[in-house]
Amino acid sequence: MNFALPAFFAALSIAGAVAALSLRNLVHCALALVLAFAGLGGLYVALGAQFAGLAQILVYSGAVAILIVFAVLLVRERDEEQRHPIRWSNSLSGIAVAVLVFIAIARILTSDSSLHRAAPAAPSATIRDIGTMMMGADILPLEIIGLLLTAAMLGAVILALRERNAVKS
Amino acid sequence: MTLDSLLLVSAALFAIGLAGALLRRNAILVLVGIELMLNAANLNFIAFWRFSAHPEAFTGVLFLLFSIAVAAAEAAVGLALIIAIHRHYKTANVDRIDRMKG
Numbered sequence: 001m002n003f004a005l006p007a008f009f010a011a012l013s014i015a016g017a018v019a020a021l022s023l024r025n026l027v028h029c030a031l032a033l034v035l036a037f038a039g040l041g042g043l044y045v046a047l048g049a050q051f052a053g054l055a056q057i058l059v060y061s062g063a064v065a066i067l068i069v070f071a072v073l074l075v076r077e078r079d080e081e082q083r084h085p086i087r088w089s090n091s092l093s094g095i096a097v098a099v100l101v102f103i104a105i106a107r108i109l110t111s112d113s114s115l116h117r118a119a120p121a122a123p124s125a126t127i128r129d130i131g132t133m134m135m136g137a138d139i140l141p142l143e144i145i146g147l148l149l150t151a152a153m154l155g156a157v158i159l160a161l162r163e164r165n166a167v168k169s
Numbered sequence: 170m171t172l173d174s175l176l177l178v179s180a181a182l183f184a185i186g187l188a189g190a191l192l193r194r195n196a197i198l199v200l201v202g203i204e205l206m207l208n209a210a211n212l213n214f215i216a217f218w219r220f221s222a223h224p225e226a227f228t229g230v231l232f233l234l235f236s237i238a239v240a241a242a243e244a245a246v247g248l249a250l251i252i253a254i255h256r257h258y259k260t261a262n263v264d265r266i267d268r269m270k271g
Contacts, residue, residue, distance in 0.1 A: 003170055006170045006175075007170060010175075010178040013178075013182065014178065014181055014182060014185070017182055017185045017186065017189075017205050018185055020189070020201055020205070021185060021186070021188065021189030021192070021193060021198060021201065021202060021205070022189075026195065026197065026198070029198060029201065030201075033201055033204075033205075036205065036208075037208070040208055040211075040212060043178075043212070043215075044215050044233075047175075047215055047216070047219045048219060048224075049215050049218070049219070049229075049230050049233070051230065051234075052215060052230050052233045052234065055233075055234055055237055056211075056237065059237050059238075059240075059241050060204075060208070060237070060240075063241060064204065064240070064241060064244045067244055067245060067248050068197060068200075068201065068244075068248065070248075071197050071248040071251055071252060072197055074252055074255070075196075075197060075251060075252060075255040075261045090192070091192050093191075094188055094191035094192040095188055095192070097187065097188075097191060098184040098185070098187045098188035098191065099184065101180075101183070101184050101187055102180055102181060102183075102184035105176075105180040105183070105184075106177060106180055109173050109176050109177060109180065110173065112173075115171075115172050115173040115176065116171050116172070116173045117171060117172055117220065118171055119170070119171075119172075119219055119220055120220070120222075120224065123219075123224035123225050129227060130227055130230060130231065130234075133227055133231060134231065134234075138231055141235055145235055145238045145239070148238070148239065148242055149238060149241070149242055151242075152241075152242035152243075152245050152246050153245065155246055155249070156245040156246050156248070156249035157249070159246065159249035159250055159252075159253045160249040160252045160253060162256070
Protein backbone atom coordinates (compact mmCIF):
# COMPACT_ATOMS: atom_id res chain seq x y z
CA MET A 1 0.00 0.00 0.00
CA ASN A 2 1.17 3.49 -0.78
CA PHE A 3 2.53 5.03 2.40
CA ALA A 4 2.49 8.75 1.66
CA LEU A 5 -1.25 9.31 1.21
CA PRO A 6 -2.51 7.72 4.46
CA ALA A 7 0.34 9.39 6.39
CA PHE A 8 -0.60 12.77 4.94
CA PHE A 9 -4.26 12.39 5.90
CA ALA A 10 -3.34 11.10 9.36
CA ALA A 11 -1.08 14.11 9.95
CA LEU A 12 -3.84 16.41 8.66
CA SER A 13 -6.43 15.01 11.06
CA ILE A 14 -4.09 15.14 14.06
CA ALA A 15 -3.10 18.73 13.26
CA GLY A 16 -6.78 19.64 12.87
CA ALA A 17 -7.63 17.98 16.18
CA VAL A 18 -4.86 19.84 18.03
CA ALA A 19 -5.97 23.14 16.50
CA ALA A 20 -9.66 22.46 17.24
CA LEU A 21 -8.97 22.05 20.94
CA SER A 22 -6.28 24.69 21.44
CA LEU A 23 -7.48 27.76 19.52
CA ARG A 24 -9.09 30.65 21.43
CA ASN A 25 -11.81 31.64 18.96
CA LEU A 26 -14.64 29.09 18.97
CA VAL A 27 -15.43 29.61 15.27
CA HIS A 28 -11.79 28.85 14.42
CA CYS A 29 -12.11 25.72 16.57
CA ALA A 30 -15.13 24.59 14.53
CA LEU A 31 -13.27 25.18 11.24
CA ALA A 32 -10.23 23.26 12.48
CA LEU A 33 -12.61 20.46 13.47
CA VAL A 34 -13.87 20.30 9.85
CA LEU A 35 -10.22 19.85 8.81
CA ALA A 36 -9.73 17.02 11.30
CA PHE A 37 -12.92 15.21 10.18
CA ALA A 38 -12.08 15.67 6.49
CA GLY A 39 -8.58 14.30 7.13
CA LEU A 40 -10.10 11.19 8.72
CA GLY A 41 -12.48 10.82 5.77
CA GLY A 42 -9.53 11.02 3.39
CA LEU A 43 -7.72 8.42 5.49
CA TYR A 44 -10.69 6.04 5.18
CA VAL A 45 -10.73 6.52 1.39
CA ALA A 46 -6.97 5.97 1.23
CA LEU A 47 -7.41 2.73 3.18
CA GLY A 48 -9.95 1.43 0.66
CA ALA A 49 -13.20 2.18 2.49
CA GLN A 50 -14.60 4.69 0.01
CA PHE A 51 -18.19 4.60 1.23
CA ALA A 52 -17.12 5.02 4.86
CA GLY A 53 -14.96 7.99 3.89
CA LEU A 54 -17.83 9.64 2.04
CA ALA A 55 -20.17 9.02 4.98
CA GLN A 56 -17.56 10.50 7.32
CA ILE A 57 -17.22 13.66 5.22
CA LEU A 58 -21.01 14.00 4.77
CA VAL A 59 -21.99 13.40 8.38
CA TYR A 60 -19.04 14.84 10.29
CA SER A 61 -17.53 17.58 8.10
CA GLY A 62 -21.03 18.43 6.91
CA ALA A 63 -23.72 17.91 9.50
CA VAL A 64 -21.94 17.72 12.85
CA ALA A 65 -19.61 20.64 12.06
CA ILE A 66 -22.57 22.80 11.00
CA LEU A 67 -24.41 21.84 14.21
CA ILE A 68 -21.37 22.89 16.23
CA VAL A 69 -21.10 26.22 14.37
CA PHE A 70 -24.79 26.87 15.10
CA ALA A 71 -24.29 26.03 18.77
CA VAL A 72 -21.23 28.31 18.93
CA LEU A 73 -23.21 31.18 17.46
CA LEU A 74 -26.21 30.58 19.75
CA VAL A 75 -24.08 30.17 22.88
CA ARG A 76 -22.04 33.31 22.40
CA GLU A 77 -20.17 34.42 25.49
CA ARG A 78 -18.45 37.73 25.67
CA ASP A 79 -14.82 36.61 25.98
CA GLU A 80 -15.70 34.17 28.72
CA GLU A 81 -12.42 32.28 28.49
CA GLN A 82 -10.33 35.44 28.51
CA ARG A 83 -11.91 36.53 31.77
CA HIS A 84 -11.41 33.03 33.18
CA PRO A 85 -7.94 32.13 31.98
CA ILE A 86 -6.92 28.48 31.98
CA ARG A 87 -5.58 27.57 35.41
CA TRP A 88 -2.22 25.92 34.93
CA SER A 89 -2.56 23.45 37.79
CA ASN A 90 -5.74 22.06 36.18
CA SER A 91 -4.16 22.12 32.72
CA LEU A 92 -1.10 20.22 33.85
CA SER A 93 -3.15 17.43 35.43
CA GLY A 94 -5.35 17.20 32.31
CA ILE A 95 -2.36 17.04 29.98
CA ALA A 96 -0.69 14.50 32.26
CA VAL A 97 -3.75 12.23 32.16
CA ALA A 98 -3.93 12.44 28.35
CA VAL A 99 -0.19 11.77 27.93
CA LEU A 100 -0.36 8.82 30.32
CA VAL A 101 -3.29 7.32 28.40
CA PHE A 102 -1.39 7.74 25.14
CA ILE A 103 1.78 6.18 26.57
CA ALA A 104 -0.19 3.24 27.98
CA ILE A 105 -1.89 2.51 24.65
CA ALA A 106 1.34 3.06 22.69
CA ARG A 107 3.27 0.65 24.93
CA ILE A 108 0.68 -2.07 24.40
CA LEU A 109 0.69 -1.47 20.63
CA THR A 110 4.46 -1.49 20.25
CA SER A 111 4.98 -4.51 22.51
CA ASP A 112 2.75 -6.73 20.35
CA SER A 113 4.75 -7.62 17.25
CA SER A 114 1.73 -9.25 15.58
CA LEU A 115 0.29 -5.76 15.09
CA HIS A 116 3.29 -4.68 13.02
CA ARG A 117 2.18 -6.09 9.70
CA ALA A 118 1.57 -4.76 6.24
CA ALA A 119 -1.89 -4.60 4.70
CA PRO A 120 -3.23 -7.51 2.65
CA ALA A 121 -4.43 -6.92 -0.90
CA ALA A 122 -6.95 -4.12 -1.08
CA PRO A 123 -10.51 -5.47 -0.75
CA SER A 124 -13.16 -4.15 -3.10
CA ALA A 125 -15.84 -2.72 -0.84
CA THR A 126 -18.29 -1.54 -3.45
CA ILE A 127 -21.35 0.41 -2.41
CA ARG A 128 -23.56 -2.30 -3.94
CA ASP A 129 -22.05 -4.95 -1.65
CA ILE A 130 -22.46 -2.74 1.41
CA GLY A 131 -26.08 -2.02 0.47
CA THR A 132 -26.84 -5.72 -0.03
CA MET A 133 -25.29 -6.49 3.34
CA MET A 134 -27.18 -3.68 5.06
CA MET A 135 -30.58 -4.59 3.66
CA GLY A 136 -29.95 -8.30 4.20
CA ALA A 137 -28.14 -9.56 7.28
CA ASP A 138 -28.00 -6.19 9.03
CA ILE A 139 -31.59 -5.08 8.49
CA LEU A 140 -32.46 -5.09 12.21
CA PRO A 141 -29.62 -2.75 13.29
CA LEU A 142 -30.49 -0.49 10.35
CA GLU A 143 -34.10 -0.19 11.51
CA ILE A 144 -33.00 0.42 15.11
CA ILE A 145 -30.65 3.18 13.93
CA GLY A 146 -33.54 4.78 12.09
CA LEU A 147 -35.63 4.68 15.27
CA LEU A 148 -32.72 6.09 17.28
CA LEU A 149 -32.21 8.99 14.87
CA THR A 150 -35.94 9.83 14.95
CA ALA A 151 -35.97 9.73 18.75
CA ALA A 152 -32.80 11.84 18.92
CA MET A 153 -34.26 14.42 16.54
CA LEU A 154 -37.48 14.71 18.57
CA GLY A 155 -35.51 14.82 21.81
CA ALA A 156 -33.19 17.55 20.52
CA VAL A 157 -36.16 19.67 19.41
CA ILE A 158 -37.93 19.24 22.77
CA LEU A 159 -34.74 20.04 24.72
CA ALA A 160 -33.98 23.16 22.71
CA LEU A 161 -37.55 24.46 22.94
CA ARG A 162 -38.08 27.50 25.13
CA GLU A 163 -38.77 26.66 28.78
CA ARG A 164 -42.49 26.99 29.39
CA ASN A 165 -42.43 29.12 32.55
CA ALA A 166 -39.09 30.80 32.00
CA VAL A 167 -40.72 34.23 31.97
CA LYS A 168 -42.33 33.80 35.39
CA SER A 169 -39.19 32.68 37.26
CA MET B 170 1.29 1.96 6.41
CA THR B 171 1.29 -0.81 8.99
CA LEU B 172 -1.50 -1.66 11.40
CA ASP B 173 0.32 -0.44 14.50
CA SER B 174 1.04 2.98 12.97
CA LEU B 175 -2.67 3.43 12.25
CA LEU B 176 -3.51 2.39 15.81
CA LEU B 177 -0.93 4.89 17.09
CA VAL B 178 -2.62 7.64 15.07
CA SER B 179 -5.92 6.59 16.63
CA ALA B 180 -4.39 6.60 20.13
CA ALA B 181 -2.99 10.10 19.51
CA LEU B 182 -6.41 11.34 18.39
CA PHE B 183 -7.97 9.80 21.50
CA ALA B 184 -5.39 11.45 23.78
CA ILE B 185 -5.91 14.84 22.08
CA GLY B 186 -9.68 14.54 22.49
CA LEU B 187 -9.27 13.50 26.13
CA ALA B 188 -6.96 16.44 26.84
CA GLY B 189 -9.43 18.81 25.19
CA ALA B 190 -12.40 17.41 27.14
CA LEU B 191 -10.45 17.77 30.40
CA LEU B 192 -8.85 21.17 29.76
CA ARG B 193 -11.38 23.33 27.99
CA ARG B 194 -14.04 25.03 30.08
CA ASN B 195 -16.55 25.65 27.29
CA ALA B 196 -19.18 22.89 27.09
CA ILE B 197 -19.16 22.93 23.27
CA LEU B 198 -15.43 22.22 23.19
CA VAL B 199 -15.87 19.42 25.73
CA LEU B 200 -18.36 17.90 23.28
CA VAL B 201 -15.85 18.40 20.42
CA GLY B 202 -13.27 16.50 22.46
CA ILE B 203 -15.73 13.65 22.98
CA GLU B 204 -16.46 13.58 19.23
CA LEU B 205 -12.73 13.32 18.51
CA MET B 206 -12.41 10.38 20.92
CA LEU B 207 -15.34 8.71 19.15
CA ASN B 208 -13.62 9.29 15.81
CA ALA B 209 -10.45 7.65 17.15
CA ALA B 210 -12.53 4.55 17.91
CA ASN B 211 -14.02 4.69 14.39
CA LEU B 212 -10.52 4.78 12.90
CA ASN B 213 -9.78 1.55 14.80
CA PHE B 214 -12.79 -0.13 13.15
CA ILE B 215 -11.47 0.76 9.70
CA ALA B 216 -7.86 -0.16 10.56
CA PHE B 217 -8.76 -3.61 11.90
CA TRP B 218 -11.11 -4.20 8.97
CA ARG B 219 -8.40 -3.29 6.43
CA PHE B 220 -5.82 -5.57 8.05
CA SER B 221 -8.13 -8.46 8.91
CA ALA B 222 -7.96 -11.88 7.29
CA HIS B 223 -11.43 -11.50 5.72
CA PRO B 224 -11.87 -7.88 4.62
CA GLU B 225 -14.49 -8.98 2.08
CA ALA B 226 -17.03 -9.35 4.92
CA PHE B 227 -17.27 -5.51 5.42
CA THR B 228 -17.87 -5.96 9.15
CA GLY B 229 -15.70 -2.99 10.09
CA VAL B 230 -17.23 -0.72 7.46
CA LEU B 231 -20.78 -1.55 8.56
CA PHE B 232 -19.85 -1.07 12.21
CA LEU B 233 -18.35 2.31 11.30
CA LEU B 234 -21.54 3.38 9.51
CA PHE B 235 -23.70 2.49 12.50
CA SER B 236 -21.21 4.17 14.82
CA ILE B 237 -21.36 7.38 12.74
CA ALA B 238 -25.17 7.34 12.96
CA VAL B 239 -25.08 6.94 16.75
CA ALA B 240 -22.47 9.72 17.00
CA ALA B 241 -24.68 12.03 14.92
CA ALA B 242 -27.61 11.41 17.28
CA GLU B 243 -25.32 12.02 20.25
CA ALA B 244 -24.05 15.31 18.83
CA ALA B 245 -27.58 16.57 18.14
CA VAL B 246 -28.85 15.77 21.64
CA GLY B 247 -25.65 17.05 23.28
CA LEU B 248 -25.78 20.41 21.50
CA ALA B 249 -29.49 20.76 22.29
CA LEU B 250 -28.63 20.16 25.96
CA ILE B 251 -25.90 22.81 25.82
CA ILE B 252 -28.32 25.31 24.28
CA ALA B 253 -30.95 24.55 26.94
CA ILE B 254 -28.35 24.89 29.72
CA HIS B 255 -27.09 28.14 28.25
CA ARG B 256 -30.62 29.52 28.19
CA HIS B 257 -31.09 28.60 31.83
CA TYR B 258 -27.70 29.51 33.35
CA LYS B 259 -26.63 32.15 30.81
CA THR B 260 -23.25 30.43 30.58
CA ALA B 261 -21.65 27.47 28.85
CA ASN B 262 -18.74 27.31 31.26
CA VAL B 263 -18.72 23.81 32.74
CA ASP B 264 -17.20 25.08 36.00
CA ARG B 265 -20.19 27.31 36.65
CA ILE B 266 -22.87 24.73 35.88
CA ASP B 267 -22.77 23.17 39.33
CA ARG B 268 -26.38 22.84 40.48
CA MET B 269 -28.77 20.00 39.71
CA LYS B 270 -31.77 22.05 40.88
CA GLY B 271 -32.25 25.09 38.66
